[in-house]
Amino acid sequence: MSRNPYQPKMARRWYLSTPAFRAYTVREASSLFIGLWYLNLVCGVTSLVKGAASWDSWLALQTHPLMMLFSVVTLLLALYHSTTWFSMTPRVMPPRIAGMNVNQPLMVAAHWLGLAAVSIIVFVATLWGVSS
Amino acid sequence: MSTEKKVWTHNEPLFWSLFGAGGVVTGFFTPILVLIVGLAVPLGLLSDKTMAYDRILAFAQNPFGGLILFFILTLSLWHCAHRIFHGMHDLGFHPGAWTRIFTYGLALIGTAFVGVSLVVL
Numbered sequence: 001m002s003r004n005p006y007q008p009k010m011a012r013r014w015y016l017s018t019p020a021f022r023a024y025t026v027r028e029a030s031s032l033f034i035g036l037w038y039l040n041l042v043c044g045v046t047s048l049v050k051g052a053a054s055w056d057s058w059l060a061l062q063t064h065p066l067m068m069l070f071s072v073v074t075l076l077l078a079l080y081h082s083t084t085w086f087s088m089t090p091r092v093m094p095p096r097i098a099g100m101n102v103n104q105p106l107m108v109a110a111h112w113l114g115l116a117a118v119s120i121i122v123f124v125a126t127l128w129g130v131s132s
Numbered sequence: 133m134s135t136e137k138k139v140w141t142h143n144e145p146l147f148w149s150l151f152g153a154g155g156v157v158t159g160f161f162t163p164i165l166v167l168i169v170g171l172a173v174p175l176g177l178l179s180d181k182t183m184a185y186d187r188i189l190a191f192a193q194n195p196f197g198g199l200i201l202f203f204i205l206t207l208s209l210w211h212c213a214h215r216i217f218h219g220m221h222d223l224g225f226h227p228g229a230w231t232r233i234f235t236y237g238l239a240l241i242g243t244a245f246v247g248v249s250l251v252v253l
Contacts, residue, residue, distance in 0.1 A: 015222055027181070028219040034162055035212025035238075041205055042242045044169075048192060049249045052185040059183055063174040071170025078162040085159040111159075119164035126168055130181050 027084050030077035037074040040067075086111035147214050147236065154211025161204050189253065198250040206243040213239035 011017060015025045047054040061067060089111060090104040172178040181187070191197040217235040220227040 008223070012224070025222075028215055028222065030220070031212040031215035034158060035209060035216065037162075037166060038208045038212065039238070039242055041169070042209075042245050043163075045192065045201065045205070045249045046245055047187060048185075049216055049252055055188070057184045059173075062170065067150055068171065068174055071166055071174075074170065075163060075166040078158070078166055081155075082159040082163060085155050098174075115163065118160045119167075122161070122164045123168065126178070126182050130179060130187075 026077070030081045032079065033074045033077045037071065052125070082115060086115075096122060147210070150207065150210035151214035152211075154207035154209070154214075157204055157209055158208045162208065165204075192250060193253045198253070202246055202250055205246045206239075209239040209242040210236075 016020045044055075044058050047058040062071075086108050090102055090107040095102055108123055169179065169183070173180065173183050192201060201240070213235040217227060217232055221233055
């Protein structure tokens with residue numbers, strides 16, 4: 001064992017030093033905002049249990065400017081998460097399945113179609129039966 | 133094949149599986165959910181009646197609706213907790229057991245709240 005082993009220094013803000021690292025940091029940070037936003041939804045479900053008044057006050061909270069700013073940031077980060085997740089999925093799979101090569105661009109495109117489909121379904125379900 | 137009895141020695145695969153499942157769920161559902169609940173309804177772009185108490189209550193009380201809500205909310209929470217916990221390492225902290233308890237604990241508390249709420253409804 002050497003008496004003076006080489007110990008590379010890790011820069012304090014290494015995760016901001018290159019574009020690739022910055023992109024990675026944004027991806028990881030997205031989970032903080034998404035997680036907090038889902039905790040907001042958990043509060044919503046809890047207020048649903050407590051009754052109509054509690055639910056209405058939770059809805060009113062969603063209209064608070066800071067909460068809406070938080071939602072805008074979360075939306076952008078969620079889309080970023082979706083983008084990175086969809087492009088990573090074919091790369092973390094085995095390269096050959098059932099004797100065929102996995103077509104990566106096709107798989108990414110299929111994911112985006114899936115996102116569009118899910119979004120449309122949720123949107124339609126939200127408006128289903130609501131008379132304006 | 134080996135005939136030894138399998139012993140549970142590592143927790144990480146469990147959390148990683150939840151991370152993966154949560155990532156898929158979040159990837160597909162979060163954008164539209166944030167758009168509707170976080171922006172469209174508060175801004176008045178969609179009628180207030182879409183989020184009316186009776187409507188959402190009926191959805192949550194419905195067994196399928198409740199299950200959908202449960203899985204979307206809880207899997208996303210576990211995904212984020214896993215990412216935040218491992219992200220601590222990138223920031224230079226070397227997270228120990230307490231950080232794990234805190235991050236996964238929040239996800240667990242969220243899961244408990246959603247689970248109990250949906251059962252009670």
